[in-house]
Amino acid sequence: MEFDVVRGDIAERSADALVNAAGTSLEMGSGVAGALRRGAGAEINEEATEQGPIDLGEAAVTDAYDLDAEYVIHAAAMPHYEDGRATAESIREATRNALETADELNCRSLVIPALGCGVAGFDLEDGAAIIGEEIDAYDPSVLEDVRFIAYSEGEYDAIRAATGRAERSETAGSSEFDP
Template sequence: MPLFKFPNEVTVELIKGDITEVEADAIVNAANSYLEHGGGVAGAIVRRGGWVIQEESREWVRKHGPVPVGGVAVTSAGKLKAKYVIHTVGPRCGIEPIEKLDDAVTNSLKKAEELGLTSIAFPAISTGIFGCPYEDAARIMARVIKREAPGLRNIRRIIICLYGDEAFNVFSKVLSDELKEYKSS
């Protein structure tokens, strides 16, 4: 059920659960620059979707080089319900500026638009081993969505899928504050 709805019918949903089980055209992977998917969301995506995702990721890096912070790469989604995995590299807090998260979310949305997708699911990028606080990440993600959603042509559903209670509660509060004028009734 959508929490927020923009005038152009783009909806934003916040769900608690496992992003590898979300039904969306693309799920976003919080990746490292070399697209080696060992732990966290990345590891879960490969375990559930199959080794083909890791193989395609390595091939992408061989062809294009490491993904820069804020950049994206796309692979198939293997056995997942999604069609694609959009791998984005968020900032490592304390090493890169957290503002680079803006680029990661923006570029993920732009890539989904370019692919003609209608739905995309995000995890809490950079909040795991990259150490960014939930509140800061939620605020940046909300502001990007608020800025980008009105111009989206293909995407109709933006899903933010959070694994734990703490992340869910923080994101819920921040999104409610940041997107209050788009609150669904």
Template sequence: MYFDVVQGNITRQTAHAMVNTTAPECRMECGVSGTFRDQVEGSIVEEVEREQPLEAGDVVVTDAYNLPALYLLHTVPVSGSGSATEASIRTAIQAVLQRADHLECHSLALPLLGCGGGGFDLEAGAICIGEEIQEFDPEYLADVRVVCRSDRNFEILMDAVREVRALQER
């Protein structure tokens, strides 16, 4: 499976599925979820809120509305305390990969789950995400892109991906 890092706005990616991070109460107020809320022309907030409360690793599938994707996969990368942990991030990424593959998606764009509002260390979170992507054995999923906006986050993410790939080659 091809795995890459992209700098930019996740809502501008073209993929079979895009991943949105949300809180257990399904609020879409800031960060990645706020970006999706602002870009989608439709009742996405109401659609996601009908599924509340969610737990770490739950995945809600919605239409992608006007975005260049077939599906939006909404997941919770935080634990019950409201903060992301290594376990909650790994659980969320595994669930998203499995759901995308189950939907027969060939491509997936996802943010740095748990590393924004979830408060988890960016480098450690990027390593967790990279390891889970590398270990996943898909039937359909062939292209996974981790998307981040800032130059700083992009550099940290690139370093983490290089570390994950180097460990895998050993």
């Protein structure tokens, strides 16, 4: 499976599935969720919240609506209760469930953000390392290409370093979807 780090706005990417950095309520507020909601339209939030709440680490699926994808996989790395903070285990489980869900949906391409590292407060480099480990360890049945997306240049550099992809360029590797 091809795995690389790219920079940009997840809502502008093209793939079979895009992953939302969700909370357990599946309410699409700010950050990655807000970008996807703005790109997809209000219907995505309605469909997502109808499925919530879900357990921490679990994933739910919605249509991608106006996004250039088939699906949005809402991976709940942060709780919408107590302190709302992500943990290493919640990030690990949410990443694993997002990958498994993409495979179950017969997705060949996936774009995933730094789950739990924004509003949920988990350290970006530590979280990126966990996500990178899960992607590297995953044995896909259908999934061929995973892009770990960073919004800013600083996030991009930190994720590349944490995942061991610092030596690779943003467009390294061949892909049938938008690098």
